Amino acid sequence: MKTTAAILWEVNAPWSVEEIELDAPKAGEVLVKIAASGMCHSDEHLTTGDLPFALPIIGGHEGAGVVEAVGEGVSWLEVGDHVVFGFIPSCGRCPSCSTGHQNLCDLGALMGLGMQVTDGTSRHHVGDKDLTLMCMLGTFAKHTVVNEASCIKIEKDVPLEKACLLGCGVVTGWGSAVYAADVAPGDTVVVVGVGGIGANAIQGARLAGAKRIVAIDPVEFKREKAMEFGATHTASSMAEALPLLQDLTWGTMANKVIMTMGVGNGQMIGEAMALAAKRGRVVVTNIHPALEMGGANMSLLDLTLMEKQLVGSLFGSGNPRADIPKLLGLYREGQLDLDGLVTKTYKLEDINEGYQDMRDGKNIRGVLIY
Ligand SMILES: NC(=O)c1ccc[n+]([C@@H]2O[C@H](COP(=O)([O-])OP(=O)(O)OC[C@H]3O[C@@H](n4cnc5c(N)ncnc54)[C@H](O)[C@@H]3O)[C@@H](O)[C@H]2O)c1
Ligand SMILES: [Zn+2]
Numbered sequence: 001m002k003t004t005a006a007i008l009w010e011v012n013a014p015w016s017v018e019e020i021e022l023d024a025p026k027a028g029e030v031l032v033k034i035a036a037s038g039m040c041h042s043d044e045h046l047t048t049g050d051l052p053f054a055l056p057i058i059g060g061h062e063g064a065g066v067v068e069a070v071g072e073g074v075s076w077l078e079v080g081d082h083v084v085f086g087f088i089p090s091c092g093r094c095p096s097c098s099t100g101h102q103n104l105c106d107l108g109a110l111m112g113l114g115m116q117v118t119d120g121t122s123r124h125h126v127g128d129k130d131l132t133l134m135c136m137l138g139t140f141a142k143h144t145v146v147n148e149a150s151c152i153k154i155e156k157d158v159p160l161e162k163a164c165l166l167g168c169g170v171v172t173g174w175g176s177a178v179y180a181a182d183v184a185p186g187d188t189v190v191v192v193g194v195g196g197i198g199a200n201a202i203q204g205a206r207l208a209g210a211k212r213i214v215a216i217d218p219v220e221f222k223r224e225k226a227m228e229f230g231a232t233h234t235a236s237s238m239a240e241a242l243p244l245l246q247d248l249t250w251g252t253m254a255n256k257v258i259m260t261m262g263v264g265n266g267q268m269i270g271e272a273m274a275l276a277a278k279r280g281r282v283v284v285t286n287i288h289p290a291l292e293m294g295g296a297n298m299s300l301l302d303l304t305l306m307e308k309q310l311v312g313s314l315f316g317s318g319n320p321r322a323d324i325p326k327l328l329g330l331y332r333e334g335q336l337d338l339d340g341l342v343t344k345t346y347k348l349e350d351i352n353e354g355y356q357d358m359r360d361g362k363n364i365r366g367v368l369i370y
């Protein structure tokens with residue numbers, strides 16, 4: 001069949017919205033009519049080359065839609081089911097999946113190739129050229145074919161243009177606070193960078209009982225939004241937050257620091273560690289450029305003497321099959337704000353405008369609606 005997709009043909013080029021040829025799903029695969037896709041910063045890393053995935057690629061990994069066809073052997077999904085995609089597939093059988101770490105499923109190792117999990121080939125083509133898929137999903141398209149391991153079935157009454165945010169930003173941000181940082185009641189928490197990920201780290205920290213949440217962002221609009229999501233204080237930089245935290249905590253500093261900037265910078269890790277308390281934990285959720293050369297700049301003496309921790313977190317260190325339905329339940333009960341995350345919606349054809357707005361700091365999340 002024919003559909004429309006936003007393709008990145010080379011780094012430092014705009015997204016090109018084109019008609020593509022989409023094959024029928026093979027065994028273990030599902031054809032989905034996508035309703036909406038969030039515009040996460042991780043797709044921007046494709047265009048800058050910070051994430052060096054195989055090109056040409058259909059971008060997008062934060063999507064939700066309706067099942068239109070299932071391949072042989074897919075027994076638990078049927079036509080008409082609503083699904084959110086997990087940006088890492090979860091097979092349910094590998095050591096990570098079977099020990100409660102679906103975010104680290106072994107199938108994730110295939111991500112850089114961007115081909116189908118089943119046989120390493122492509123279902124998406126332009127002429128005789130095969131296209132790869134961001135996170136093996138390619139949600140910047142009106143239809144896609146993905147592996148069943150990437151699909152999480154959701155209830156049909158949740159609006160898909162909000163549910164799509166659960167495919168990456170919400171679970172990643174919320175889990176960075178609740179699981180990776182392990183925020184406890186009474187903690188002082190710092191969130192560095194208030195985009196789609198940081199806004200949800202703030203919401204996670206609030207729900208986990210943080211006493212104070214200091215949100216850091218150079219953009220004034222982001223700091224205002226941070227207060228709506230539950231921040232108690234804001235600062236425009238980590239340098240500005242340092243004396244604020246010293247004052248607020250009587251010098252004991254933050255129990256948890258969550259890094260959710262647009263592009264990670266190893267030279268700033270020392271500053272983040274300096275915001276952390278004795279036994280404090282710094283969580284690195286933001287993506288650093290694959291070829292970042294400078295490494296991390298921090299005091300390892302401070303690490304030892306203050307027993308600080310520095311940990312990474314992928315997909316909020318969560319279990320998408322359990323956490324996506326759980327967080328949709330919190331949305332339903334009015335405890336998790338999804339509506340306020342969507343600053344502006346765009347047509348697929350306007351995707352480059354959407355990413356320019358992200359670069360300009362205008363959006364918490366821009367969402368493509370098909
Ligand atoms: N680990 C994971 O599983 C995972 C998943 C999704 C996204 N990410 C990464 O998380 C990061 C954030 O993604 P997003 O979609 O929220 O991005 P975004 O562009 O929407 O938001 C980033 C925010 O960081 C702010 N910022 C930039 N420099 C800053 C600085 N020096 N100090 C404080 N704030 C600063 C920007 O103003 C912006 O508001 C990206 O690197 C993305 O690739 C990681
Ligand atoms: Zn993402």
Ligand SMILES: [Zn+2]
Nearest residue numbers: 091094097105
């Ligand atoms: Zn697995």
